[in-house]
Amino acid sequence: MIEKTVSLSELESLASDFVRTLKQGDVVYMMGDLGAGKTTFVRAAIQSLLGYDEAVPSPTFTLVQTYDSTPLIWHYDLYRINDPEEVLELGLDEAFNQGITFIEWPQNMGNVYTPKHYRVSLETTANTERRSITITAP
Amino acid sequence: MDVKYKTDNKTIIALGIETSCDETSVALINANKEILAHRVASQIKDHEIYGGVVPEIAARAHLSLLPGLLDQVFKDASLTPSDVDVIAATTGPGLIGGVVVGTMAAKAMAAALGKPFVAVNHLEGHALTARLTETIEFPFVLLLVSGGHCQTMLVENVGTYKVLGSTLDDAVGECFDKVAKMLGLPYPGGPQIEKLAVNGNPKAFDFPRPMIGQKHLNFSFSGLKTSVRQAIQKLQTEHDGTLPESIVADVCASFQQTVARVLYDRIKQAFLYTAEHHPDYKQFVVAGGVAANQHIRGALQTVCAEIEFAFYAPPLSLCTDNGAMIAWAGLERFQKGLTDSLDIKPRPRWPMDQIKGISA
16 A cells, blocks of 8 residues: 655656556556546556557546557546446446556446456645545555 | 439438437438438437437437437438438547447448448547538638537648647536536536626636647646636635635636636637648637637637637537537538448547548
Protein backbone atom coordinates (compact mmCIF):
# COMPACT_ATOMS: atom_id res chain seq x y z
CA MET A 1 0.00 0.00 0.00
CA ILE A 2 1.12 3.51 -0.85
CA GLU A 3 -0.15 6.55 1.00
CA LYS A 4 1.27 10.01 0.48
CA THR A 5 0.71 13.61 -0.52
CA VAL A 6 2.21 14.60 -3.84
CA SER A 7 2.44 17.48 -6.29
CA LEU A 8 0.64 17.11 -9.63
CA SER A 9 3.87 16.27 -11.44
CA GLU A 10 4.76 13.70 -8.76
CA LEU A 11 1.26 12.28 -9.24
CA GLU A 12 2.03 11.78 -12.92
CA SER A 13 5.34 10.03 -12.28
CA LEU A 14 3.68 7.85 -9.65
CA ALA A 15 1.03 6.86 -12.24
CA SER A 16 3.75 6.16 -14.77
CA ASP A 17 5.61 3.86 -12.35
CA PHE A 18 2.41 2.20 -11.09
CA VAL A 19 1.10 1.21 -14.53
CA ARG A 20 4.37 -0.55 -15.30
CA THR A 21 3.73 -2.98 -12.43
CA LEU A 22 0.37 -4.00 -13.95
CA LYS A 23 -0.33 -6.83 -16.37
CA GLN A 24 -3.09 -7.96 -18.69
CA GLY A 25 -6.26 -8.65 -16.70
CA ASP A 26 -5.57 -6.11 -13.95
CA VAL A 27 -8.34 -3.71 -12.98
CA VAL A 28 -7.89 -0.35 -11.27
CA TYR A 29 -10.71 1.53 -9.54
CA MET A 30 -10.13 5.28 -9.56
CA MET A 31 -11.77 6.92 -6.52
CA GLY A 32 -12.12 10.63 -5.80
CA ASP A 33 -14.38 13.59 -6.31
CA LEU A 34 -14.70 15.81 -9.40
CA GLY A 35 -11.39 17.53 -10.01
CA ALA A 36 -9.41 15.26 -7.67
CA GLY A 37 -7.09 14.16 -10.46
CA LYS A 38 -8.45 10.77 -11.55
CA THR A 39 -8.20 11.44 -15.27
CA THR A 40 -4.83 13.14 -14.80
CA PHE A 41 -3.53 9.96 -13.16
CA VAL A 42 -4.91 7.66 -15.85
CA ARG A 43 -3.65 9.96 -18.63
CA ALA A 44 -0.11 9.81 -17.26
CA ALA A 45 -0.37 6.01 -16.97
CA ILE A 46 -1.58 5.63 -20.57
CA GLN A 47 1.06 7.97 -21.99
CA SER A 48 3.74 6.16 -20.02
CA LEU A 49 2.73 2.76 -21.38
CA LEU A 50 2.36 4.06 -24.93
CA GLY A 51 5.67 5.86 -24.76
CA TYR A 52 4.35 9.04 -26.34
CA ASP A 53 1.96 11.88 -25.50
CA GLU A 54 -1.19 10.45 -27.08
CA ALA A 55 -4.25 12.64 -26.49
CA VAL A 56 -6.19 11.13 -23.59
CA PRO A 57 -9.48 13.00 -23.44
CA SER A 58 -11.84 12.57 -20.52
CA PRO A 59 -14.15 9.59 -21.24
CA THR A 60 -17.03 11.12 -19.28
CA PHE A 61 -19.29 11.41 -22.32
CA THR A 62 -17.92 8.62 -24.47
CA LEU A 63 -17.92 6.32 -21.37
CA VAL A 64 -14.88 4.39 -22.59
CA GLN A 65 -11.73 5.03 -24.60
CA THR A 66 -9.30 2.32 -25.64
CA TYR A 67 -5.57 2.62 -26.27
CA ASP A 68 -3.33 0.40 -28.37
CA SER A 69 -0.63 0.02 -25.75
CA THR A 70 0.88 -3.31 -24.70
CA PRO A 71 -1.12 -4.55 -22.94
CA LEU A 72 -4.17 -2.68 -24.23
CA ILE A 73 -5.67 -0.07 -21.90
CA TRP A 74 -9.40 0.43 -21.50
CA HIS A 75 -10.26 3.69 -19.76
CA TYR A 76 -13.81 3.83 -18.42
CA ASP A 77 -15.70 6.67 -16.78
CA LEU A 78 -19.05 5.58 -15.32
CA TYR A 79 -19.96 9.09 -14.06
CA ARG A 80 -22.98 9.26 -16.37
CA ILE A 81 -24.26 5.76 -15.63
CA ASN A 82 -27.63 6.01 -13.89
CA ASP A 83 -28.52 2.33 -13.60
CA PRO A 84 -25.87 -0.34 -12.96
CA GLU A 85 -27.46 -2.53 -15.67
CA GLU A 86 -26.36 0.05 -18.25
CA VAL A 87 -22.75 -1.11 -17.90
CA LEU A 88 -23.63 -4.42 -19.57
CA GLU A 89 -23.44 -2.55 -22.89
CA LEU A 90 -19.91 -1.29 -22.35
CA GLY A 91 -17.71 -4.28 -23.17
CA LEU A 92 -16.25 -4.66 -19.68
CA ASP A 93 -15.93 -8.47 -20.02
CA GLU A 94 -13.70 -7.98 -23.02
CA ALA A 95 -11.72 -5.27 -21.25
CA PHE A 96 -11.09 -7.46 -18.17
CA ASN A 97 -9.83 -10.27 -20.42
CA GLN A 98 -7.76 -8.31 -22.88
CA GLY A 99 -6.06 -5.48 -21.11
CA ILE A 100 -5.54 -3.21 -18.17
CA THR A 101 -8.81 -1.57 -17.18
CA PHE A 102 -9.04 1.77 -15.39
CA ILE A 103 -12.52 2.63 -14.11
CA GLU A 104 -13.53 6.08 -12.82
CA TRP A 105 -16.73 6.17 -10.70
CA PRO A 106 -16.79 2.32 -10.36
CA GLN A 107 -19.42 2.65 -7.60
CA ASN A 108 -21.96 3.36 -10.38
CA MET A 109 -21.79 -0.22 -11.64
CA GLY A 110 -23.08 -1.59 -8.34
CA ASN A 111 -22.63 -5.35 -8.15
CA VAL A 112 -22.99 -5.97 -11.88
CA TYR A 113 -19.24 -6.61 -12.05
CA THR A 114 -17.09 -7.27 -9.01
CA PRO A 115 -13.56 -7.87 -10.31
CA LYS A 116 -10.52 -8.05 -8.05
CA HIS A 117 -9.03 -4.59 -8.28
CA TYR A 118 -6.38 -2.14 -7.27
CA ARG A 119 -7.83 1.00 -5.72
CA VAL A 120 -6.33 4.43 -6.32
CA SER A 121 -7.96 7.07 -4.09
CA LEU A 122 -7.30 10.74 -4.70
CA GLU A 123 -8.24 13.71 -2.57
CA THR A 124 -7.63 17.42 -2.88
CA THR A 125 -5.71 19.11 -0.06
CA ALA A 126 -5.61 22.63 1.36
CA ASN A 127 -2.78 23.31 -1.07
CA THR A 128 -4.50 23.35 -4.47
CA GLU A 129 -1.37 22.07 -6.21
CA ARG A 130 -1.11 18.90 -4.11
CA ARG A 131 -3.17 15.71 -3.86
CA SER A 132 -3.27 12.96 -1.28
CA ILE A 133 -3.10 9.54 -2.90
CA THR A 134 -3.67 6.05 -1.55
CA ILE A 135 -3.07 2.93 -3.63
CA THR A 136 -4.15 -0.48 -2.37
CA ALA A 137 -3.56 -3.85 -4.05
CA PRO A 138 -6.35 -6.46 -4.56
CA MET B 1 -27.82 7.06 -70.76
CA ASP B 2 -30.42 5.00 -69.02
CA VAL B 3 -28.73 5.54 -65.64
CA LYS B 4 -28.43 9.29 -66.17
CA TYR B 5 -32.10 9.53 -67.06
CA LYS B 6 -32.99 7.92 -63.74
CA THR B 7 -30.85 10.21 -61.58
CA ASP B 8 -32.24 13.31 -63.29
CA ASN B 9 -35.78 12.29 -62.52
CA LYS B 10 -35.48 10.94 -59.04
CA THR B 11 -34.05 12.77 -56.07
CA ILE B 12 -31.60 10.56 -54.24
CA ILE B 13 -32.89 9.41 -50.85
CA ALA B 14 -30.56 8.44 -48.01
CA LEU B 15 -31.26 6.53 -44.80
CA GLY B 16 -29.03 7.35 -41.84
CA ILE B 17 -28.59 5.40 -38.60
CA GLU B 18 -26.85 6.80 -35.51
CA THR B 19 -26.12 4.54 -32.52
CA SER B 20 -22.60 5.51 -31.43
CA CYS B 21 -23.31 6.88 -27.95
CA ASP B 22 -26.49 7.67 -25.99
CA GLU B 23 -28.94 8.33 -28.81
CA THR B 24 -30.63 5.89 -31.12
CA SER B 25 -31.70 7.91 -34.14
CA VAL B 26 -32.83 7.27 -37.70
CA ALA B 27 -33.53 9.71 -40.54
CA LEU B 28 -34.53 9.80 -44.18
CA ILE B 29 -33.35 12.78 -46.23
CA ASN B 30 -33.05 13.59 -49.89
CA ALA B 31 -30.52 15.37 -52.08
CA ASN B 32 -32.71 18.50 -52.10
CA LYS B 33 -31.78 18.85 -48.41
CA GLU B 34 -35.26 17.87 -47.27
CA ILE B 35 -35.53 15.91 -44.03
CA LEU B 36 -38.30 13.46 -44.93
CA ALA B 37 -38.41 11.83 -41.50
CA HIS B 38 -36.25 12.03 -38.40
CA ARG B 39 -36.60 10.27 -35.07
CA VAL B 40 -34.40 10.42 -31.99
CA ALA B 41 -35.44 7.79 -29.43
CA SER B 42 -34.77 9.83 -26.27
CA GLN B 43 -36.83 12.74 -27.61
CA ILE B 44 -39.98 10.74 -28.28
CA LYS B 45 -42.49 11.94 -25.73
CA ASP B 46 -45.27 9.50 -26.53
CA HIS B 47 -44.93 5.77 -26.70
CA GLU B 48 -46.30 5.24 -30.15
CA ILE B 49 -43.64 2.82 -31.28
CA TYR B 50 -43.86 0.71 -28.11
CA GLY B 51 -47.60 0.56 -27.63
CA GLY B 52 -47.24 2.39 -24.33
CA VAL B 53 -45.28 -0.32 -22.56
CA VAL B 54 -41.98 1.49 -22.05
CA PRO B 55 -42.36 4.16 -19.37
CA GLU B 56 -38.84 5.48 -19.69
CA ILE B 57 -36.54 5.10 -22.66
CA ALA B 58 -33.17 3.81 -21.50
CA ALA B 59 -30.05 5.37 -22.91
CA ARG B 60 -28.00 3.19 -25.25
CA ALA B 61 -30.66 0.46 -25.64
CA HIS B 62 -29.96 0.57 -29.36
CA LEU B 63 -30.80 -3.02 -30.16
CA SER B 64 -34.31 -2.82 -28.75
CA LEU B 65 -34.99 0.69 -30.07
CA LEU B 66 -33.69 0.52 -33.63
CA PRO B 67 -36.27 -1.73 -35.37
CA GLY B 68 -39.19 0.39 -34.11
CA LEU B 69 -37.49 3.62 -35.15
CA LEU B 70 -36.79 2.26 -38.63
CA ASP B 71 -40.42 1.27 -39.10
CA GLN B 72 -41.51 4.67 -37.82
CA VAL B 73 -39.39 6.81 -40.17
CA PHE B 74 -40.63 4.93 -43.23
CA LYS B 75 -44.18 5.42 -41.99
CA ASP B 76 -43.55 9.14 -41.30
CA ALA B 77 -42.15 9.67 -44.80
CA SER B 78 -44.69 7.39 -46.53
CA LEU B 79 -41.81 5.50 -48.12
CA THR B 80 -40.74 1.87 -48.25
CA PRO B 81 -37.17 0.62 -47.79
CA SER B 82 -36.91 -0.04 -51.53
CA ASP B 83 -37.33 3.72 -52.19
CA VAL B 84 -33.99 4.39 -50.51
CA ASP B 85 -30.92 4.87 -52.73
CA VAL B 86 -28.18 4.67 -50.12
CA ILE B 87 -27.95 3.37 -46.56
CA ALA B 88 -25.56 5.01 -44.11
CA ALA B 89 -24.65 4.22 -40.51
CA THR B 90 -22.20 5.55 -37.97
CA THR B 91 -19.47 2.90 -37.85
CA GLY B 92 -17.32 4.82 -35.35
CA PRO B 93 -15.93 6.36 -33.28
CA GLY B 94 -18.08 5.34 -30.34
CA LEU B 95 -19.14 2.57 -28.03
CA ILE B 96 -18.48 -0.73 -29.72
CA GLY B 97 -21.85 -2.22 -28.66
CA GLY B 98 -23.73 0.69 -30.19
CA VAL B 99 -21.84 0.99 -33.45
CA VAL B 100 -22.10 -2.77 -34.03
CA VAL B 101 -25.90 -2.59 -33.77
CA GLY B 102 -26.22 0.33 -36.23
CA THR B 103 -23.62 -1.03 -38.63
CA MET B 104 -25.15 -4.51 -38.72
CA ALA B 105 -28.65 -3.15 -39.30
CA ALA B 106 -27.47 -0.91 -42.16
CA LYS B 107 -25.42 -3.68 -43.78
CA ALA B 108 -28.29 -6.16 -43.52
CA MET B 109 -30.66 -3.70 -45.18
CA ALA B 110 -28.11 -2.84 -47.88
CA ALA B 111 -27.55 -6.53 -48.63
CA ALA B 112 -31.24 -7.44 -48.63
CA LEU B 113 -32.25 -4.45 -50.77
CA GLY B 114 -29.20 -4.47 -53.03
CA LYS B 115 -28.41 -0.82 -52.15
CA PRO B 116 -25.03 0.83 -51.57
CA PHE B 117 -23.77 1.14 -47.99
CA VAL B 118 -21.80 4.06 -46.59
CA ALA B 119 -19.78 3.82 -43.35
CA VAL B 120 -19.92 7.27 -41.76
CA ASN B 121 -17.54 8.64 -39.15
CA HIS B 122 -19.66 10.21 -36.40
CA LEU B 123 -17.52 13.36 -36.34
CA GLU B 124 -17.80 13.71 -40.11
CA GLY B 125 -21.56 13.73 -39.58
CA HIS B 126 -21.19 16.76 -37.29
CA ALA B 127 -18.70 18.37 -39.68
CA LEU B 128 -21.01 18.27 -42.71
CA THR B 129 -24.34 19.08 -40.99
CA ALA B 130 -24.10 22.79 -41.77
CA ARG B 131 -24.30 21.94 -45.48
CA LEU B 132 -27.66 20.25 -44.90
CA THR B 133 -29.27 23.37 -43.48
CA GLU B 134 -27.23 26.21 -45.01
CA THR B 135 -25.86 27.05 -48.41
CA ILE B 136 -22.20 26.76 -47.55
CA GLU B 137 -19.48 25.64 -49.93
CA PHE B 138 -16.13 24.07 -49.02
CA PRO B 139 -13.77 24.90 -47.44
CA PHE B 140 -14.58 26.03 -43.90
CA VAL B 141 -13.15 25.98 -40.39
CA LEU B 142 -15.23 23.89 -37.97
CA LEU B 143 -15.45 24.09 -34.19
CA LEU B 144 -17.18 21.07 -32.67
CA VAL B 145 -18.12 21.79 -29.05
CA SER B 146 -20.31 19.33 -27.20
CA GLY B 147 -20.41 17.18 -24.10
CA GLY B 148 -17.91 14.75 -25.54
CA HIS B 149 -15.95 16.75 -28.09
CA CYS B 150 -13.99 19.94 -28.35
CA GLN B 151 -11.96 20.32 -31.51
CA THR B 152 -11.25 22.59 -34.45
CA MET B 153 -10.61 21.35 -37.96
CA LEU B 154 -10.25 22.40 -41.56
CA VAL B 155 -13.08 20.93 -43.64
CA GLU B 156 -11.60 20.94 -47.11
CA ASN B 157 -14.03 18.67 -48.91
CA VAL B 158 -16.12 15.55 -48.33
CA GLY B 159 -13.77 13.12 -46.64
CA THR B 160 -10.87 15.57 -46.36
CA TYR B 161 -10.40 16.95 -42.86
CA LYS B 162 -7.40 18.31 -41.02
CA VAL B 163 -7.64 18.55 -37.25
CA LEU B 164 -6.18 21.83 -35.99
CA GLY B 165 -6.61 21.38 -32.24
CA SER B 166 -8.41 19.23 -29.70
CA THR B 167 -9.01 19.25 -25.98
CA LEU B 168 -6.22 17.61 -24.05
CA ASP B 169 -8.62 16.69 -21.24
CA ASP B 170 -12.28 17.69 -20.73
CA ALA B 171 -14.78 18.79 -23.38
CA VAL B 172 -16.57 22.11 -22.87
CA GLY B 173 -20.05 20.63 -22.40
CA GLU B 174 -18.68 18.19 -19.83
CA CYS B 175 -17.11 21.09 -17.94
CA PHE B 176 -20.47 22.93 -17.89
CA ASP B 177 -22.29 19.82 -16.65
CA LYS B 178 -19.76 19.15 -13.91
CA VAL B 179 -19.73 22.74 -12.65
CA ALA B 180 -23.54 22.64 -12.61
CA LYS B 181 -23.41 19.46 -10.54
CA MET B 182 -20.99 21.07 -8.06
CA LEU B 183 -23.51 23.89 -7.64
CA GLY B 184 -26.36 21.40 -7.15
CA LEU B 185 -28.07 22.40 -10.41
CA PRO B 186 -30.11 19.86 -12.41
CA TYR B 187 -28.86 18.04 -15.54
CA PRO B 188 -28.15 19.08 -18.26
CA GLY B 189 -26.08 21.81 -16.66
CA GLY B 190 -25.30 24.03 -19.62
CA PRO B 191 -28.71 25.71 -19.96
CA GLN B 192 -28.96 26.08 -16.14
CA ILE B 193 -25.64 27.89 -15.91
CA GLU B 194 -26.57 30.18 -18.80
CA LYS B 195 -29.91 31.05 -17.16
CA LEU B 196 -28.41 31.83 -13.74
CA ALA B 197 -25.44 33.69 -15.23
CA VAL B 198 -27.79 36.42 -16.49
CA ASN B 199 -28.12 37.73 -12.92
CA GLY B 200 -24.49 37.20 -11.95
CA ASN B 201 -21.35 39.30 -12.07
CA PRO B 202 -18.92 37.82 -14.63
CA LYS B 203 -16.02 39.56 -12.87
CA ALA B 204 -16.85 38.27 -9.38
CA PHE B 205 -14.32 35.44 -9.61
CA ASP B 206 -11.03 35.34 -11.44
CA PHE B 207 -10.79 31.78 -12.73
CA PRO B 208 -7.75 30.59 -14.69
CA ARG B 209 -8.04 30.78 -18.48
CA PRO B 210 -6.30 27.63 -19.70
CA MET B 211 -4.00 28.09 -22.71
CA ILE B 212 -5.06 31.66 -23.42
CA GLY B 213 -2.58 33.48 -25.65
CA GLN B 214 -0.65 30.32 -26.52
CA LYS B 215 0.25 29.78 -30.17
CA HIS B 216 -0.73 26.12 -30.38
CA LEU B 217 -4.35 25.31 -31.20
CA ASN B 218 -5.32 22.83 -28.46
CA PHE B 219 -7.81 23.26 -25.64
CA SER B 220 -7.84 22.35 -21.94
CA PHE B 221 -10.68 22.71 -19.46
CA SER B 222 -9.81 20.32 -16.64
CA GLY B 223 -7.82 22.92 -14.70
CA LEU B 224 -10.68 25.39 -14.92
CA LYS B 225 -13.09 22.75 -13.62
CA THR B 226 -10.83 21.99 -10.66
CA SER B 227 -10.36 25.67 -9.91
CA VAL B 228 -14.12 26.27 -9.91
CA ARG B 229 -14.56 23.30 -7.59
CA GLN B 230 -12.01 24.70 -5.16
CA ALA B 231 -13.72 28.10 -5.23
CA ILE B 232 -17.13 26.52 -4.59
CA GLN B 233 -15.81 24.45 -1.67
CA LYS B 234 -14.27 27.54 -0.10
CA LEU B 235 -17.50 29.49 -0.54
CA GLN B 236 -19.53 26.63 0.93
CA THR B 237 -17.32 26.61 4.02
CA GLU B 238 -17.78 30.37 4.36
CA HIS B 239 -21.55 30.08 4.04
CA ASP B 240 -22.13 27.00 6.22
CA GLY B 241 -22.75 24.70 3.29
CA THR B 242 -25.49 26.52 1.37
CA LEU B 243 -24.61 29.18 -1.18
CA PRO B 244 -26.90 32.22 -1.54
CA GLU B 245 -28.49 32.55 -4.98
CA SER B 246 -26.49 35.68 -5.78
CA ILE B 247 -23.19 33.85 -5.26
CA VAL B 248 -24.32 30.89 -7.37
CA ALA B 249 -25.20 33.40 -10.10
CA ASP B 250 -21.77 35.03 -9.78
CA VAL B 251 -20.00 31.66 -10.07
CA CYS B 252 -22.09 30.80 -13.15
CA ALA B 253 -21.45 34.17 -14.80
CA SER B 254 -17.71 34.14 -14.06
CA PHE B 255 -17.30 30.53 -15.22
CA GLN B 256 -19.29 31.09 -18.42
CA GLN B 257 -17.35 34.26 -19.16
CA THR B 258 -14.06 32.41 -18.68
CA VAL B 259 -15.10 29.64 -21.11
CA ALA B 260 -16.23 32.25 -23.65
CA ARG B 261 -12.91 34.08 -23.33
CA VAL B 262 -10.94 30.87 -23.76
CA LEU B 263 -12.95 29.83 -26.83
CA TYR B 264 -12.60 33.33 -28.28
CA ASP B 265 -8.84 33.12 -27.85
CA ARG B 266 -8.50 29.55 -29.16
CA ILE B 267 -10.59 30.31 -32.26
CA LYS B 268 -8.66 33.52 -32.84
CA GLN B 269 -5.42 31.51 -32.81
CA ALA B 270 -6.99 28.97 -35.18
CA PHE B 271 -8.05 31.78 -37.55
CA LEU B 272 -4.63 33.43 -37.48
CA TYR B 273 -2.98 30.09 -38.26
CA THR B 274 -5.50 29.42 -41.02
CA ALA B 275 -5.13 32.90 -42.54
CA GLU B 276 -1.39 32.37 -42.75
CA HIS B 277 -1.31 28.80 -44.06
CA HIS B 278 -4.70 28.36 -45.77
CA PRO B 279 -5.85 31.81 -46.90
CA ASP B 280 -8.74 30.38 -48.95
CA TYR B 281 -10.67 29.63 -45.73
CA LYS B 282 -13.14 32.45 -45.05
CA GLN B 283 -16.03 30.62 -43.38
CA PHE B 284 -16.56 29.31 -39.85
CA VAL B 285 -19.08 26.72 -38.66
CA VAL B 286 -19.80 25.93 -35.01
CA ALA B 287 -21.51 22.62 -34.29
CA GLY B 288 -22.36 20.77 -31.08
CA GLY B 289 -24.69 21.39 -28.16
CA VAL B 290 -22.52 24.10 -26.57
CA ALA B 291 -23.25 26.33 -29.58
CA ALA B 292 -26.69 26.84 -28.02
CA ASN B 293 -25.13 29.04 -25.32
CA GLN B 294 -25.78 32.61 -26.46
CA HIS B 295 -22.87 34.08 -24.56
CA ILE B 296 -20.41 31.67 -26.16
CA ARG B 297 -22.04 32.11 -29.55
CA GLY B 298 -21.63 35.88 -29.13
CA ALA B 299 -17.90 35.48 -28.39
CA LEU B 300 -17.51 33.33 -31.51
CA GLN B 301 -19.41 35.84 -33.64
CA THR B 302 -17.14 38.58 -32.32
CA VAL B 303 -13.97 36.77 -33.32
CA CYS B 304 -15.48 35.97 -36.73
CA ALA B 305 -16.23 39.67 -37.28
CA GLU B 306 -12.71 40.66 -36.19
CA ILE B 307 -10.85 38.22 -38.42
CA GLU B 308 -13.45 38.42 -41.20
CA PHE B 309 -14.85 34.91 -41.26
CA ALA B 310 -18.50 34.31 -42.14
CA PHE B 311 -20.32 32.68 -39.18
CA TYR B 312 -22.62 29.68 -39.53
CA ALA B 313 -24.36 27.51 -36.94
CA PRO B 314 -26.72 24.64 -37.76
CA PRO B 315 -30.00 24.57 -35.78
CA LEU B 316 -29.66 23.12 -32.31
CA SER B 317 -31.82 20.08 -33.11
CA LEU B 318 -29.07 18.98 -35.51
CA CYS B 319 -26.20 19.90 -33.17
CA THR B 320 -26.78 17.05 -30.75
CA ASP B 321 -26.29 13.46 -31.96
CA ASN B 322 -28.85 12.62 -34.62
CA GLY B 323 -29.58 10.41 -37.60
CA ALA B 324 -30.12 13.23 -40.10
CA MET B 325 -26.45 14.24 -40.01
CA ILE B 326 -25.45 10.62 -40.69
CA ALA B 327 -27.93 10.38 -43.59
CA TRP B 328 -26.56 13.66 -44.98
CA ALA B 329 -22.89 12.64 -44.64
CA GLY B 330 -23.83 9.31 -46.25
CA LEU B 331 -25.53 11.10 -49.11
CA GLU B 332 -22.59 13.48 -49.64
CA ARG B 333 -20.15 10.57 -49.68
CA PHE B 334 -22.40 8.54 -52.01
CA GLN B 335 -22.58 11.47 -54.44
CA LYS B 336 -18.77 11.53 -54.51
CA GLY B 337 -18.63 7.78 -55.14
CA LEU B 338 -17.36 7.02 -51.63
CA THR B 339 -19.38 3.92 -50.80
CA ASP B 340 -18.10 1.08 -48.62
CA SER B 341 -17.96 -2.68 -48.86
CA LEU B 342 -20.13 -4.77 -46.57
CA ASP B 343 -17.12 -6.35 -44.89
CA ILE B 344 -16.06 -3.09 -43.26
CA LYS B 345 -15.67 -3.33 -39.47
CA PRO B 346 -16.94 -0.89 -36.83
CA ARG B 347 -14.15 1.30 -35.43
CA PRO B 348 -14.47 2.40 -31.77
CA ARG B 349 -11.48 4.69 -32.41
CA TRP B 350 -11.46 6.52 -35.71
CA PRO B 351 -9.59 9.83 -35.88
CA MET B 352 -10.91 12.22 -38.54
CA ASP B 353 -7.64 12.39 -40.42
CA GLN B 354 -8.02 8.65 -41.11
CA ILE B 355 -11.28 9.10 -43.00
CA LYS B 356 -11.17 7.96 -46.59
CA GLY B 357 -11.40 10.95 -48.95
CA ILE B 358 -11.96 11.42 -52.65
CA SER B 359 -8.34 11.01 -53.68
CA ALA B 360 -7.76 8.00 -51.41
